Amino acid sequence: QKEVEQDPGPLSVPEGAIVSLNCTYSNSAFQYFMWYRQYSRKGPELLMYTYSSGNKEDGRFTAQVDKSSKYISLFIRDSQPSDSATYLCAIMDSNYQLIWGAGTKLIIKP
Amino acid sequence: GAGVSQSPRYKVAKRGQDVALRCDPISGHVSLFWYQQALGQGPEFLTYFQNEAQLDKSGLPSDRFFAERPEGSVSTLKIQRTQQEDSAVYLCASRPGTGGAYEQFFGPGTRLTVL
Numbered sequence: 001q002k003e004v005e006q007d008p009g010p011l012s013v014p015e016g017a018i019v020s021l022n023c024t025y026s027n028s029a030f031q032y033f034m035w036y037r038q039y040s041r042k043g044p045e046l047l048m049y050t051y052s053s054g055n056k057e058d059g060r061f062t063a064q065v066d067k068s069s070k071y072i073s074l075f076i077r078d079s080q081p082s083d084s085a086t087y088l089c090a091i092m093d094s095n096y097q098l099i100w101g102a103g104t105k106l107i108i109k110p
Numbered sequence: 111g112a113g114v115s116q117s118p119r120y121k122v123a124k125r126g127q128d129v130a131l132r133c134d135p136i137s138g139h140v141s142l143f144w145y146q147q148a149l150g151q152g153p154e155f156l157t158y159f160q161n162e163a164q165l166d167k168s169g170l171p172s173d174r175f176f177a178e179r180p181e182g183s184v185s186t187l188k189i190q191r192t193q194q195e196d197s198a199v200y201l202c203a204s205r206p207g208t209g210g211a212y213e214q215f216f217g218p219g220t221r222l223t224v225l
Contacts, residue, residue, distance in 0.1 A: 008150060043114070043201055043216030044153070088152050097143075097166070098214065100152030 003027060006089055006101030014109050019076040023089035023101045026070065032092035033065050035074045038103065039085045047087075048074070079108045112136065114217035116202050122223045123192045131187045131220045135204030143214060144177055144187050145201040153201055159185060192224045 006023045013019055021035075032051055036044035048063040050056045050072075056063045062075040072091075076083055089101040115134045123129050135142050141160055145153035146169075155169040161182035170177070174193075179185040189196055199221050203214040 004152075006152070041218070043203070043218050045216065046213045049213075090152075095166070097155060097158065098153075100154070102150070102152045
């Protein structure tokens with residue numbers, strides 16, 4: 001079992017829909033949780049990070065961490081075609097290194 | 111430029127050839143990472159530098175892979191005697207600090223295809 005599991009998709013939704021992206025992880029000691037967005041033929045770019053449990057909101061994006069169930073989520077409201085990309089969850093281990101999910105390919109249909 | 115740059119962007123090699131991939135991190139960034147990203151997968155850690163010191167090379171898949179950062183800025187990832195399974199995108203990232211929740215800034219990657 002991988003340390004971070006993420007459904008690769010693709011996930012296809014109509015423009016304006018609410019999108020929910022999720023990851024599960026195995027090590028309860030993890031504290032920093034990140035979401036990166038990667039457009040085709042580009043490097044990943046940080047969207048949001050969360051420390052410990054709880055919610056964090058930034059515009060149309062909300063990151064949520066539930067440490068009791070080892071489950072992290074990213075919600076996108078009012079999705080736009082420009083949100084079409086691969087979304088990668090990443091978790092920072094005790095050595096400040098990132099452990100990555102496989103990425104979920106998201107397609108927003110106009 | 112202000113971001114991380116990598117060269118070449120695309121590299122085609124015949125099996126058995128040696129390749130060298132270059133990373134120019136953001137000026138002043140202490141930490142530098144190399145990752146390998148296979149198609150449809152997340153990045154896999156290869157190695158980590160703090161300034162010129164290679165502190166972690168646990169992710170290098172074999173002794174054919176070698177990385178250096180001699181002056182604590184530009185880094186080169188070298189792959190000797192390339193194999194088809196080496197085909198992937200190689201990402202470089204830099205970070206200003208050495209710990210904490212510092213963001214990693216990624217370059218666009220080098221797409222390596224081994225024929």
